[in-house]
Amino acid sequence: MRILGISAFYHDSAAALVEDGRIVAAAQEERFTRQKHDASFPRHAVRYCLEAAGARLSKIDHVVFYDKPFLKFERLLETYIALAPRGFRSFQMAIPLWLKEKLFQKSLLRNLLREFDEDFASEKLLFSEHHLSHAASAFYPSPFDRAAVLTMDGVGEWATTSAATGDGSRLEIFQEIHFPHSLGLLYSAVTYYTGFKVNSGEYKVMGLAPYGQPKYAQRILDHLVDLKPDGSFRLNMSYFDYCTGLAMTNERFAQLFGQPARPPDQLLTPFHMDVAASIQAVLEEAVLRLTRSLASRTGARNLCLAGGVALNCVANGKVLRGGQFDRLWIQPAAGDAGGAVGAALAAFHQFKGGPRSIAVTDGMSGAFLGPEFSDSEIERRLTACGARYAVLGEDDMIEATAKALSDQLAVGWFQGRMEFGPRSLGARSILGDPRSPTMQKNLNLKVKYRESFRPFAPAVLREDVADWFELDSDSPYMLIVADVRKDKRRAMSAEEQALFGIDKLNIARSDIPAVTHVDYSARIQTVSAETNPRFHRLLTRFKARTGCPLLVNTSFNVRGEPIVCTPEDAFRCFMGNDLDVLVVGNCVLCKGEQNPDLRRDYSLAFELD
Incomplete structure (x- = not known):
């Protein structure tokens, strides 16, 4: 059975092809178009995956999209209604695009896929929930028969953090934290405040953190995020603008730290290094509390991670050294690109009931899944x-x-x-x-x-x-x-x-x-x-x-x-x-x-x- 997974339209579009549960090919669209974080439909990546498998699209058993657009639209509407009239400008900008394309994504995807093969049957098109795609990308290729699975990112449809258990071919999400409360968006807000690009500059904040001291960590915990002992959390939305505005933070956020947001062309100062060190310390503490709670609740000795926050390798190292789990496995494409792999694997194991075979190392083939040349x-x-x-x-x-x-x-x-x-x-x-x-x-x-x-x-x-x-x-x-x-x-x-x-x-x-x-x-x-x-x-x-x-x-x-x-x-x-x-x-x-x-x-x- 061949299943094509697709992630697209937000950032880091990608395609992946799975054959009887084995990942045959996977690639990000940006590598072909030369546009960093390309969010467009992954035409080139899809074509590569089909060529790598030697298959026409009409011969593929299913095509799976990595999230559910109607649930995302529900979140957009409910957020606006809850906060109206604030945010009308961002709502006014978003709604035409949703009404034109995203709300009718099934038709859009069907038409795009028929450009590859006019015989593609629309009933083969499936949709996976965003965090299920992430969790599946983490658990199914892992070398573990049983594991706890933690997904942390900005936001999917509603979920921003989810906990799951994997056992053989079964994967079950049992707990979620929902938008607007998000560790990923909290970290991205500080990324924005320190003058780096959201969705690409977060790793710069992580790299900058060791140059500073976590002087503001307690201020963040006192004012920005209410972090509970079990790792659950809520953000104080009066400091953030991402629900209603066109920026991540607002003036109150800047007043809390005593300086305006850094323009990208301004030199970094010790202040920005201290802010980076502070948000990194808070993120690490949140992740450690979440993983301790997950270990206690599940009794699992293995942990799988996915979602953009799982790319924070400093936090990952502290989880491993924390000793709550014997082994840790992280999806190498932990962000949205990896959702293409997870969507295909979720469809094979969850929807079709396909069996799972566990590789000695893992099922990602070292992540060497892209084009090669003789x-x-x-x-x-x-x-x-x-x-x-x-x-x-x-x-x-x-x-x-x-x-x-x-x-x-x-x-x-x-x-x-x-x-x-x-x-x-x-x-x-x-x-x-x-x-x-x-x-x-x-x-x-x-x-x-x-x-x-x-x-x-x-x-x-x-x-x-x-x-x-x-x-x-x-x-x-x-x-x-x-x-x-x-x-x-x-x-x-x-x-x-x-x-x-x-x-x-x-x-x-x-x-x-x-x-x-x-x-x-x-x-x-x-x-x-x-x-x-x-x-x-x-x-x-x-x-x-x-x-x-x-x-x-x-x-x-x-x-x-x-x-x-x-x-x-x-x-x-x-x-x-x-x-x-x-x-x-x-x-x-x-x-x-x-x-x-x-x-x-x-x-x-x-x-x-």
Whole structure:
């Protein structure tokens, strides 16, 4: 049985294809259109999934949309009625779009799908609830037969937080917290207040938090959110504008903190770092209380997470270390894109009663579910771009790449199937030497064209992770933060310890300064030979040359650009920044050997994120 899942129309549209409960293909629309967080109907992603399965749409058993539009419309109407006449302007803007498209989404989807195949039967179209899609994306691909499941995001139809239990093929949501009370929207409100984009800048707030002190955490708990011992909560809506206005926060919110919202082009100050540290501390406490309560209520020893809040890897690390659960598994595409996977899996197991088989690692195939290119196709495409390259055997390619990295060159790495989700995991990556004290700053400013405070993640051989970090479990999707081991840290002088904020940035704090954040933490990706053998070989070779079994691993893009999808995308990005080497399949390209006329200014090529 083949089922196509679709998420669309809000942010991060995606498609996924499931065959007899196995995820065959999944991709986000942004990777094809090159529009970050593309919310449009995922035409390209659907086409890719059908091609990967070798199927016509009319031969697909069901197409499942990841939420229920009528329930969302109900929320919009009830919110307006409850708060009228406040919010009339936002209501006036939203209603025409709903009446034109979203309220009749079944007809819209049917017509869009018939563009692929005019024989598509509309009765094959199903709808899953938003949080069921998230929960299914977390539980069904997990390696657990039984687990508790926690979903936290901005808002689905009504739910913002939901608790569920999974047992075999059964998945049951038993408790929800409803809009407007939302941890995701609370965090997004502070994202907006500190000058970053909602739905894309939340991870910047998380990365900024270690530079500050949680001075305002109690103020947030006293005024903004009533957090109960069991993790349930209510927001004080008098400080927020997202129900009735066109902004996340209002003047009262700014008065609470004593400063207006930061314009995006204004410099960050210690105040903004303290606000980021404060909301991060509050979120962590809320998540810890929720997970403790869930463990007590269900008796489960395994926990699955999904929803946008599950991308907060600092909170995830604290949940794992909290000891309430033996094992933790997080959907790598935890946001709305992953809803496409969850909708298809929910339909197979819940609607059709399909059996569940549990993979030894998990059912996401390392998240390598996107397009791939043969060696001959890579060579043809690079030649058409005007690229100059050498074709090496795999052993020589691995050796050449390891040498370039040990020489502290920045390398673009393009191999195999593209990752699904927001993280590059060794298929579409920019790599560097973590031992370099300048690599973090250079990659941020000269390669990624992004803020200098942003941390980078280490990709480390799974068998060596415990030798370098205070972690000895799998973290294949870069979704758990742990500290660098004390014996790898560098003692700080009194002058260095007295530094504050961004001044901490350029101080080497460990043997691997390029991946050690200012609080000695790191967002860890463990690499196994089973899920990514070529990347594992590269790390192994780099270890043989240097004694270091890890690399800086960041997404292959520049700020505001989606992660590269094709060899052409990779070459354009390579020629638009200060990458030194590009490795695409077995093709190795050196910057100095390229036609200088093909260089381009990539720093302003994309809208800032």
